[in-house]
Amino acid sequence: MFRAITRTQWKSSRGLVLLATILAFAIPIASFRTATDVRAQGGLFLGAIASWSVAYSVAAAGIGLSLAMIAWSPDHRGRHVYALTLPVARWRYVLMRLGAGALFIAAPVAALLVSAEVVAHSSSIPIGLQAFPIALTIRFTIAALVAYALFFAITAATARTAGIIITIIAVFCAATYLAAAADVHTTFFERTIEWIFATPGLLSVFTGRWMLIDA
Amino acid sequence: MPEAARAFRGGQGGRWRVVVALGVALCFPRRAAVAQEQAAYAHRVDSLRAATDSVKAALARLNTPTLRSLVDTVRAGELVVATEPSLHALAAAAAHIASDSLAALVGGGTRRLAGTLFLRSAIRNGVSELEAGSAASSGRGTDLPLTADRFTVARAWIETATILLDGTITGDLRTWSGFVPIARWDDSKWTSIRYGMVTAPIFIVRQCIAGNIAACEQALGLTPTTDPLTQWYDEADRLQYARMTVRQLQVFAAASRNSASAFCPSSACDSSSRGTRDFALRTKLAYATRCVGGAATACDTLFRLRLNESSDAPLWQDVHQSLLREALTLGGPDAFDRLANSRGTVAERIAATAGVPLDSVVRAWRRTVLTTANGPTSVDTGTVVSSLVWALACGTLALRSSRWR
Numbered sequence: 001m002f003r004a005i006t007r008t009q010w011k012s013s014r015g016l017v018l019l020a021t022i023l024a025f026a027i028p029i030a031s032f033r034t035a036t037d038v039r040a041q042g043g044l045f046l047g048a049i050a051s052w053s054v055a056y057s058v059a060a061a062g063i064g065l066s067l068a069m070i071a072w073s074p075d076h077r078g079r080h081v082y083a084l085t086l087p088v089a090r091w092r093y094v095l096m097r098l099g100a101g102a103l104f105i106a107a108p109v110a111a112l113l114v115s116a117e118v119v120a121h122s123s124s125i126p127i128g129l130q131a132f133p134i135a136l137t138i139r140f141t142i143a144a145l146v147a148y149a150l151f152f153a154i155t156a157a158t159a160r161t162a163g164i165i166i167t168i169i170a171v172f173c174a175a176t177y178l179a180a181a182a183d184v185h186t187t188f189f190e191r192t193i194e195w196i197f198a199t200p201g202l203l204s205v206f207t208g209r210w211m212l213i214d215a
Numbered sequence: 216m217p218e219a220a221r222a223f224r225g226g227q228g229g230r231w232r233v234v235v236a237l238g239v240a241l242c243f244p245r246r247a248a249v250a251q252e253q254a255a256y257a258h259r260v261d262s263l264r265a266a267t268d269s270v271k272a273a274l275a276r277l278n279t280p281t282l283r284s285l286v287d288t289v290r291a292g293e294l295v296v297a298t299e300p301s302l303h304a305l306a307a308a309a310a311h312i313a314s315d316s317l318a319a320l321v322g323g324g325t326r327r328l329a330g331t332l333f334l335r336s337a338i339r340n341g342v343s344e345l346e347a348g349s350a351a352s353s354g355r356g357t358d359l360p361l362t363a364d365r366f367t368v369a370r371a372w373i374e375t376a377t378i379l380l381d382g383t384i385t386g387d388l389r390t391w392s393g394f395v396p397i398a399r400w401d402d403s404k405w406t407s408i409r410y411g412m413v414t415a416p417i418f419i420v421r422q423c424i425a426g427n428i429a430a431c432e433q434a435l436g437l438t439p440t441t442d443p444l445t446q447w448y449d450e451a452d453r454l455q456y457a458r459m460t461v462r463q464l465q466v467f468a469a470a471s472r473n474s475a476s477a478f479c480p481s482s483a484c485d486s487s488s489r490g491t492r493d494f495a496l497r498t499k500l501a502y503a504t505r506c507v508g509g510a511a512t513a514c515d516t517l518f519r520l521r522l523n524e525s526s527d528a529p530l531w532q533d534v535h536q537s538l539l540r541e542a543l544t545l546g547g548p549d550a551f552d553r554l555a556n557s558r559g560t561v562a563e564r565i566a567a568t569a570g571v572p573l574d575s576v577v578r579a580w581r582r583t584v585l586t587t588a589n590g591p592t593s594v595d596t597g598t599v600v601s602s603l604v605w606a607l608a609c610g611t612l613a614l615r616s617s618r619w620r
Binding site for chain 1: 406409410412413414421424425455585593594595597598599600601602603604605606607609610612613614615616617
């Protein structure tokens with residue numbers, strides 16, 4: 001049954017997976033190319049590499065989000081009737097959907113690794129700098145998995161629950177903005193953000209240095 | 216007509232004479248009045264300043280630690296600390312911590328601090344506080360809360376001590392390094408040195424990174440150089456510098472386009488220096504543009520202009536401090552004393568501090584710069600585990616979703 005679910009899920013996800021794979025392959029090469037050009041123009045090589053850091057984390061988050069939404073799209077379209085007709089427990093069905101989607105993350109991850117390795121073996125890396133293709137790929141994989149699992153859980157919930165979660169996030173963002181605008185001094189927002197983004201927070205993997213080449 | 220005109224001019228001249236005479240007559244008392252006002256104002260300012268000074272002096276007398284009143288002394292290793300009887304226990308505990316830390320950092324150098332450190336209670340703006348510091352550093356210590364523990368007090372003493380000990384190092388070495396890095400460096404400082412060095416567009420620094428110790432010594436300014444232009448920089452560096460110069464000067468010229476002078480806006484320089492500076496920058500831009508265009512001689516001239524501005528060795532003071540830090544580490548507990556007592560060139564003093572030849576110090580320093588643990592590029596285990604736990608938690612939450620919508 002897992003194979004069948006994977007096959008149907010693949011049909012709806014393949015376009016996205018292909019796009020994600022191309023994107024993941026392109027980022028390391030594009031960042032290296034830019035950094036080499038910047039260096040030739042008298043700029044800072046590492047600064048250029050660092051400016052691409054955000055592209056990795058955004059790509060990981062985007063891939064996780066898109067795959068999670070596509071994983072549930074056939075069920076949402078069919079109003080979950082197909083799942084009800086299957087002779088399997090709900091949790092097993094969800095587990096298979098979760099596993100199938102997680103499997104597709106392997107393609108962009110592999111593309112990123114190959115591309116990062118290509119860059120790592122380039123002779124144009126300035127002496128004294130090191131490439132971290134494996135470390136970057138591990139970080140990318142974990143970030144994509146966290147984003148996928150998070151959005152999979154949100155999408156698996158009822159529309160009402162998803163609405164509540166999104167409302168909470170929106171209210172938090174608005175409150176942070178208003179507090180800053182009104183010059184209200186409170187540590188609540190800082191602590192909440194730290195709780196989310198600092199280890200062992202939910203999104204801690206997205207922070208830190210996403211550097212393919214570093215000193 | 217000429218007569219009429221002359222008559223008119225004469226009439227005008229007469230009228231002007233009257234106007235000028237009236238003006239002088241009117242202005243004189245006014246100027247006198249203004250002068251009187253200014254004198255009164257100056258007198259008021261002076262009297263207020265005198266009153267303020269006397270209040271300041273009284274406050275300073277109140278705030279200055281009178282070590283004579285600190286009747287109790289605490290001895291820990293080489294440290295002798297003056298304090299009040301009520302603070303004896305805290306001072307003793309803190310002194311032991313500070314003594315151990317300072318002994319590890321400067322060894323026998325701690326002797327130079329004997330009898331200068333103090334801990335006392337103080338009242339600042341009506342609030343009771345503790346004050347920890349040294350009588351040798353302007354007699355003013357670090358204000359600490361009454362609840363400060365022994366570690367906080369020890370930290371304040373160590374900070375004061377490092378400033379005092381730093382002041383004992385003089386001569387060319389001081390100019391070369393800026394200050395003496397007595398405290399140990401953490402990995403991030405070494406990483407930042409490596410960042411700067413590996414990205415510096417300087418040929419001799421690249422040679423140093425590649426393992427050429429003589430190049431390192433030259434780049435650090437420890438050995439003389441005959442021709443910096445060719446020994447420090449290669450063709451690619453010169454071209455890169457020219458490109459950067461062109462870009463910077465074009466941006467600068469664009470930013471000050473509205474001013475009378477392209478390179479020297481009125482806010483930046485006065486009229487006398489404007490012309491000189493304008494000419495220098497235009498010359499520089501001309502050479503840089505020709506260099507980018509492929510004229511090698513223009514590159515050389517441009518670089519010689521740069522070296523005329525500053526002929527310092529290409530590595531900067533942070534890097535110099537890192538070498539000194541390495542020498543202090545290599546030299547062990549007595550390294551600081553050797554540094555303070557040493558004489559001679561910078562290279563000789565560094566070798567004396569480390570207790571080994573200069574080559575060995577530079578070799579060890581280069582290794583430390585290149586091998587000190589990398590920054591957080593590699594994701595740490597804590598983040599990996601917590602992220603996987605969160606992913607599992609989210610997955611488990613999804614498994615519990617309802618089949619009924």
